[in-house]
Amino acid sequence: MSVLVVMEQTDARWHRMSWETLAAGQEIAAALGVEAVAAVLGAGASALAGELAGKKLGKAIAVDHALLGAYSADGYTAALEQLIARERPSLVLFPHTYQVRDFAPKLATRFGRTLVSDVVKVHAESGSVLFVRQLFQGKLNADYRCSGDGPHFASVQTGAYSAEALACGNAAMETFTPVLAEGTIRTMAEEPFRESARAVDLTSADFIVSVGRGIKEKENLPVVEALAQALGAEMAASRPICDNGWLPMERQVGSSGQTVSPKVYFAIGISGAIQHLVGMKGAKTIVAINKDPNAPIFDVADYGIAGDLFEVVPALTDAVKKAKG
């Protein structure tokens, strides 16, 4: 019995969420009275797994195979299926990354299980595990329980656990070579690329005024732009605004856009889905203006105004202009 944490790396660089998930794995393993085990997949993964030796783990496993050099759902699923059959963990944890979203549901299905995805907290005590995850883009929480024996599968939301909580120790190192045949990988992936050099760098802005669905129509954008101008702020937006082409994609803040940490971030008409929050939680001060007093954005805001943005924002623009003289 163990808690198996599947770490993510690309080109020998760890995904930062891997360490958060490892900390979660250590905490859950301790509560269950079992060992935490870490695994990393790749071609030449042994070198990378060495970095796990100083962590408090039962062992660290390099799942090493030439066909795991580039990510594929088929390759990763087959390799982990074999590893799990050998290790027989009671719980398999993943960081909830885009890559994990691509293969972990497939892996869980292969074991006749449902992956509990994007969990924000795991309560483990005396052999029983309760997973907390968000519903309705963070408006409600739900407690999930897996029935039957393990292995159970869960992915951990970014920021839910702190990598600073990682316990150090000595981990035995092991290499596992899965049996993978070339023809079983059905997808052919090309080199990752970026669309274009980012003309707009939101990461260095002191003030950001960000707008979401609450703006309703493109024609209403000047209401918010006037505030940005008064503040000397950069304009940004949540994903749907850029999807609609109302603002360019390069002004998008969130998991698929930029990650910003300005002095003040104004979230206007943004409900606060996790995909947006991960991009702006690091702001020193967050101001939220939203008509729904229960919107998740107020969970991260320092100052909140529950009201109609079409009344509040013009009033705020006037007040800012007056304050600045």
Next chain:
Amino acid sequence: MKILVAIKQVPSRDSQLKPGATGRWVDEGDLNFEINEPDAYALEEALQLREKHGGEVIALCAGPERAASSIREALAKGADRAVHVVEENPTAVDTLHLGRLLAKAIAAESPDLVLTGLQSDDFGAGQTGVVVAELLGLPHATIIMQVEAGEGSIRVKRELEDGWFQHVTLPLPAVLTIQSGINKLRYATLMGIKKARTKEVKAATAADLGVALDSAVVIERVYAPSRSKQTVMLEGSAAEQAAQLVEKLQREVRVL
């Protein structure tokens, strides 16, 4: 090309949600419902592929009777016909069970391409497409921003994190999960709405599909999240709220 699009009906975005009497799901009493937004983009992509390459678009929806309105909407927008897997209990359905229902219904149609949204706005598990692909033994690609159909294969643009993308080629038949914003959504026309009334909607239950309910995961409790941060809520008229905020920014945050 025969394209099947799996759509889900979810509470509309501005819904005020509260736990229902059982404490295990929301009170659906006062809610309005709509097509899950990423699924609407998947449907639009299917319609555009059909316009380019010909073929047929079949809308598939698993959900209670009320989902019939979303199925009609999909037909009004241009789907040729639909399959409604009637499943009344939303919380009885974990992703694997839902995947089994959809996979059985899809297998009966043998499509060349299966599209669905990358996640639903209610559960947000983000797994249905991948689970269905595994159950059907098909290759898949997730979070797709562009689809180029070729002979017996497709090349897609996958979204990675932090503004990165990647092209992936996969053989058909295949399953894709579509990202919001891949295209521009169309509205149903009056003609479309009229035509939709005469289009075929096949109904099937879990029993018809030979799928027994076997949930590997259950929801024990649904509740409002506790606030992690002490947010200072500013009250009063808009002008008063604005004045208070400016004062806070000057005195407490010291920025203006």
